[in-house]
Amino acid sequence: MIRLAANLTMMFNEHAFMDRFSAAAEAGFKGVEYLFPYAYSARELRDALEQTQLTQVLFNLPPGDWEAGERGLASLPGREAEFRDSVIQALQYAEALDCPQIHAMAGVLPDQANASTRAEHEATYLRNLRYAAREAAKLDRTLLIEPINRRDMPNYFLSRQAQAMEVLRQVEAPNLKLQFDLYHCQVMEGDLIRHLEKQFDAIGHVQVAGAPERHEPDVGEIHYPALFERLEALGYDGWIGCEYRPAGKTRDGLGWGRDYGLVP
Template sequence: MIRLAANLSMLFNEYGFLDRFAAAANAGFKGVEYLFPYAFSPEALRQALQECQLEQVLFNLPPGDWEAGERGLASLPGRESEFRYSVVEALRYAEALNCPRVHAMAGLLPAGADDATQAEHHATYVRNLRFAAGEAAKVGREILIEPINTRDMPGFFLSRQAQAMAVIKEVGAENLKLQFDLYHCQIMDGDLIRHLERQFSAIGHIQVAGVPERHEPDVGEVHYPAIFDRLRALGYRGWIGCEYRPRAETHTGLGWGEPWGLTSH
């Protein structure tokens, strides 16, 4: 069964944030994700979810100073205490919103990072993920890591599927999972269906967007119906996050999702 979740950081920007929940529900979505919940109280978000009968399926840990260009803390040496606080805060929201998983963004390497610097970031990343997975396990949650393409996010520490799988193996926590974003994978690695098959047991969440412009999944170089067919054949029961930038008004571009319960107008 294909279950689509609206990414409210990208979709329905025609509305204020709290009004996007109702817009998503009216369009046929049953779940929602977004980058960060922290500008709103857990109570306000929980009320929006309950009123619209939506499930919260994913959000990110606090990423550091987003406005200054930071993109996560998990691999940053010297920021361990801040990362640990971010884990506690994210899990507090996850429990309040009944959200089963949170994404720990890896962060950026400094420009011109040499091998020693990269090794230090890797060691920090592994230690921090072990801590995060341990804390999440206490409350029955998963920690996700996501390779992000370095065209959209230059310098991002985690950019390749093989790198992510090696980290998951090294950390060795059952609740550390892969956030498999097909848009990022296509740009960095390609061979989407084979990656999906090889990594299937490690996948905790999937996201989609058209490649290369990151518009609706019915445009560009990826044929998503074939991928959805393979997901069904593999028995995927998780959510698929729609993390794309609409070409125009969100509702008018939802025709691609009609076979899976979405409605457009």
């Protein structure tokens, strides 16, 4: 069964953020995700979830200085203490919102990074993920990592599926899983169904968007009905996050989801 979660950072932007919960529920979504909850109190967010009977599916750890271009702390040497604080803060929100999984953004490499720089980032990344996975396990939460394409996020440390799978192998934490964003994979590598099949046992969460413009899933070069069919055949029972930018008003573009319970 396909279960869709609206990404409230990208969708329903015609509404103020706290009004997007009810807009998503009215459109037929049963779950929500977003990039970051930290501008709001956990109580405010919890109230919105309860009032709309939505499930909180996912959010990210604090990313560092987003406005300055930082995109996560997990691989940044010298920022370990800040990363650990971000883990604790995220887990406090996850508990309050009954959210089962959180995503640790890897961060970006400096321009002109050499092999030594990359090795230092990798070692930091692995240490930080081991710490975060241990802390998350204490609260029965799943930690996610996500390869993000370097067209949208230049110099992002984690960008390819094989790299992510090697990280999972080295960290060896049962609650560390892959956040498999089909849009990012398409931009970087393509061959989506084969990647899905090969990595299925490691996948904790799936996200979708049309490619190449990141609009609705029925716009562009990815044929999502085939991917959803394959996910169901493989036995996927997690959520699918709709992390796309609507081309117009959100409800006007939901026709693609009628077969999955959405209401345009």
